[in-house]
Amino acid sequence: MKLTDLNRHGGIGANCHLIEVGGLRLVVDCGFHPKLSGAAAAPALEFLDEHEPDAVLVTHCHLDHLGALPMVTRRFPDIPVLMSQPSAMLAERLLRNSVNVMKRERAEKGMTEYPLYTMREVDATMRRVVPMLFGQPRRMTTGEDEVEITFHQAGHVAGAAGIELRYGHQSAFITGDVQFDAQRVIGGARFPAKHFDIVVTETTRGATESRPSGARASEVDRLLVAIDKTIKRGGSVLIPVFALGRMQEIFVVLNEARQAGRLPDVPIFAAGLGMDICNYFDEITRQTGITRFHRSVLRDLRVKPPPRNMRVGRAPSEQGIYVLSSGMLVENTPSYQFATGIVGRSEHTVCFVGYCDPDTPGGQLLATKQGEVFVFDAADYQTPVRAHIEQFDMTGHADRDELLEFALQADPRAVVLTHGDPPARAWFAERFAELAPKLKVLDPEPLKSYDV
Numbered sequence: 529m530k531l532t533d534l535n536r537h538g539g540i541g542a543n544c545h546l547i548e549v550g551g552l553r554l555v556v557d558c559g560f561h562p563k564l565s566g567a568a569a570a571p572a573l574e575f576l577d578e579h580e581p582d583a584v585l586v587t588h589c590h591l592d593h594l595g596a597l598p599m600v601t602r603r604f605p606d607i608p609v610l611m612s613q614p615s616a617m618l619a620e621r622l623l624r625n626s627v628n629v630m631k632r633e634r635a636e637k638g639m640t641e642y643p644l645y646t647m648r649e650v651d652a653t654m655r656r657v658v659p660m661l662f663g664q665p666r667r668m669t670t671g672e673d674e675v676e677i678t679f680h681q682a683g684h685v686a687g688a689a690g691i692e693l694r695y696g697h698q699s700a701f702i703t704g705d706v707q708f709d710a711q712r713v714i715g716g717a718r719f720p721a722k723h724f725d726i727v728v729t730e731t732t733r734g735a736t737e738s739r740p741s742g743a744r745a746s747e748v749d750r751l752l753v754a755i756d757k758t759i760k761r762g763g764s765v766l767i768p769v770f771a772l773g774r775m776q777e778i779f780v781v782l783n784e785a786r787q788a789g790r791l792p793d794v795p796i797f798a799a800g801l802g803m804d805i806c807n808y809f810d811e812i813t814r815q816t817g818i819t820r821f822h823r824s825v826l827r828d829l830r831v832k833p834p835p836r837n838m839r840v841g842r843a844p845s846e847q848g849i850y851v852l853s854s855g856m857l858v859e860n861t862p863s864y865q866f867a868t869g870i871v872g873r874s875e876h877t878v879c880f881v882g883y884c885d886p887d888t889p890g891g892q893l894l895a896t897k898q899g900e901v902f903v904f905d906a907a908d909y910q911t912p913v914r915a916h917i918e919q920f921d922m923t924g925h926a927d928r929d930e931l932l933e934f935a936l937q938a939d940p941r942a943v944v945l946t947h948g949d950p951p952a953r954a955w956f957a958e959r960f961a962e963l964a965p966k967l968k969v970l971d972p973e974p975l976k977s978y979d980v
């Protein structure tokens with residue numbers, strides 16, 4: 529196998545690999561860097577001009593894996609795009625949203641290079657999509673060579689897949705983003721327990737100690753207690769969520785809590801792209817059974833849009849639980865706007881339920897001590913932090929020891945590290961060296977091609 533990492537900035541970044549096996553060139557994922565903007569956020573796609581690919585494989589629909597896909601299909605209009613059936617149902621909605629966000633940024637921030645692609649190009653991309661059923665191999669051939677591609681359920685988020693490649697007498701497995709534990713809305717990964725010559729593994733939580741079993745349930749418990757306390761002292765709760773996956777997960781958690789009599793009787797407000805994604809999850813549940821989410825949860829919880837009179841710095845006019853995207857309080861999103869009104873008041877709580885990059889407003893708020901001033905740059909507003917700011921670990925990523933175990937059970941010749949910050953990758957490199965000294969471990973430099 530020949531592998532080139534096209535994520536030019538390393539870290540988690542704009543996921544995109546060129547993988548050459550069995551005479552075929554495969555692009556695996558094509559995402560946007562979550563922290564960069566403009567053309568710099570896209571992978572180094574110019575590399576493909578001299579290495580024309582035969583197919584694109586998309587592991588899942590988070591934007592760091594999917595966002596730049598139309599930029600590949602623009603370059604290679606006839607290329608097939610393989611993604612799981614649920615991803616094929618979600619991708620168009622997410623790509624269209626990304627066009628809208630880029631158009632807004634162009635208008636608001638004068639970013640003339642935006643949008644990086646158009647609605648028409650999203651349509652063209654979607655026409656190239658080949659939906660894959662989990663566990664069902666698909667053969668691709670060039671001349672005498674043949675590669676067999678199989679998608680396997682990866683947990684993480686609806687539609688997420690790990691990808692098995694078989695070529696000649698060789699095999700490789702690409703984990704994509706993976707969670708082995710079941711979440712409320714989606715089951716855990718079902719990866720084949722067998723030998724692979726090469727394993728390409730994500731390393732997101734490499735710098736985070738593995739959690740004891742039951743950790744997820746106790747985090748949900750802690751969240752419910754925080755909600756209860758906040759409501760009892762007259763405050764409101766903000767739960768910033770990612771639109772894809774986490775918002776739906778939180779609704780199911782709240783609904784179960786209400787049925788168990790553990791949720792105070794206050795209104796639940798929600799807004800953002802995630803509300804629309806709820807409809808797609810309902811459809812995926814009905815068509816594929818891969819998710820466990822029904823639209824009726826929104827009705828049971830009587831979820832409603834936030835009051836219209838939300839203004840920067842103004843306290844919420846109605847007490848309640850506000851489930852708003854984005855998950856990291858990214859500027860100019862509903863959660864960012866709403867946070868301006870509650871961060872300065874001690875009765876309220878902000879409950880982060882996902883990872884917050886330290887460079888995002890969410891990450892910065894988590895790092896701000898009580899009483900210190902927090903600046904909402906994009907809203908031109910600042911306030912000392914008085915609200916309770918809490919974080920709950922309901923991760924969609926596997927613990928590092930589970931990933932290590934999966935890779936080692938495959939008894940591979942080589943392991944390739946991806947999707948992790950340098951300390952996370954370093955932990956994996958050290959552990960592999962210790963546990964399997966003969967194993968070749970590759971932490972690829974961007975844009976350098978390796979024979980693995």
Ligand SMILES: [Zn+2]
Nearest residue numbers: 588590684705
């Ligand atoms: Zn992901």
Ligand SMILES: [Zn+2]
Nearest residue numbers: 590592593705
């Ligand atoms: Zn990712």
